[in-house]
Amino acid sequence: MRDGTWNPELPIPMTIREVRQETPAVKRFVLDGSLNAYPGQFVMVWLPGIDEKPFSLMNANPVTLAIAEVGRFTRAMHLLDVGSRLWLRGPFGQGFSLEGRHLLLAAGGYGAAPLVFLARRAREDGRRITVLVAARSREHLLLVEEFRRLGCEVLTCTDDGSDGQPPRLAPLAVEELLQRAAPDALYACGPAGMLDALEALARKYHLSTQLSREAYMRCGIGVCGSCTCGDQLVCRDGPVFRIPG
């Protein structure tokens, strides 16, 4: 019904081609299909008889998801193996838009997935990328090697210092990087508390910033009003929200 045309947006099946354990909690799922999507957009993943939940894309071609086991649905996801099918609607939402020559990416916890997709696109047109991968402890640092392979400068920080660096929360590490590296733009995805702190930093430093936010979501297409953030709908106006520099 979008744009007056009658194109259904029903779930389409894809088959899992590869599963990789990334951290104790996170598995990467590479599927056999591709989507015309851009970094920061998400899909609704449906497991018949179980539930349907939103996930940011880690890659669109082939469709790749990094999924942490945090509840009933993701536990079911983690039981799937190569050859299993799952169903997708999407891509949905406003993704990241690329700006600036030197990008600072801040990935908190499971937030690394959409930033890998962004880093790949940004590297394709030769932008410089510094990535801060943050997690509560070393074994939860997600997709560090993936960012390195893409040619990003990667730094890590952990809440407990188990990565060998002083224990720090991500926003503190980001503020140091802003002062030291002076990037043109900040992109982040992670827990709400981290993103709120980064939003404050963005305003303090007048830095063009794009934050990918999470919310409890139902329809994914901007009608049910389940995923509000103030007067914004995370599924439709977001999940990426811009703070102008």
Add this chain to the structure above:
Amino acid sequence: MAEQLTPHLRVNLCGVPLPNPLVLASGILGTTAELMERVAKNGAGAVTCKSCGPEPRVGHPNPTVLDWGPGLINAVGLANPGIDEAVEILREARRRLQPLGVPLIASVFADSVKGFAEVTRRVCQAEPDLVELNISCPNVEAEFGRPFSLDPEAAAEVTRAARPVCDRPLLVKLSPNVTDVVAIGKAVIAAGADGLTAINTLGPGMIIDIESGWPILANRVGGVSGPAIRPIAVRIVYDLWAHLHVPIIGTGGVTCGRDVIEMIMAGATAVGIGSAVIQDGPAVFSRIAGEVRDFLTSHGYASLNEIRGLAHARRHMES
């Protein structure tokens, strides 16, 4: 040359003035005060909140809403925060909408006649401009039993119970899933309703994923809305207006100015917009209002009053 008059879109719904006839239908976006304010700022003529009931409900598991092409199918299952929190949300919504001149319609539901009376009484504490009784949700039959909207006496009983505790104009939202909708409309008007909202979603319907064989909605069935049901909504509004001549919010599959004009020619006073928000988000209201104004201008009408019920005047000559 005579100066061309600019038409106005104002309508009067049960004594409540609306800046234009476009009403945000219940169940769409009306979950928070901020979001309802945004819809109003984007050109809605009135805003209906998501139906609230006596107790908080999480609703059905996902998938709950699907875009199947010619429309949507949904089984959200009356997710709502319960009347205590809803009254607070509605008070705040009222505070934000009042300066914009956009009325607030409070939609309520319950699983019993007593429940309807109680929720209606409570919701009036938030001082909405109108109250709408949602007696026609097709998605909670397993828990609630048959919707009140399917039987004239049950529909009337709910209306009679809500009427004395409601100091606002009272609308009743009707189901299309009946053989004689006019009988239901007559019953609720006789029981004290001031107007009608027609129609709630059609069905329930079902969409099956043919790769897996699973019905896609977790509730298996859901209410059908969007352009697929518009001709049915128009016919029901036409029939209700022909027999009752009461204010009607004509709702069902309206996506553009042309559809609004059609609904009003069938007899609607105002026109609900729901599924169409998937096209352009809240901006759908200003777009459609512009299209309605363009139609009135190009056809030389000064207001919607000139075309309301026009289809009833157009009949084949009888020989």
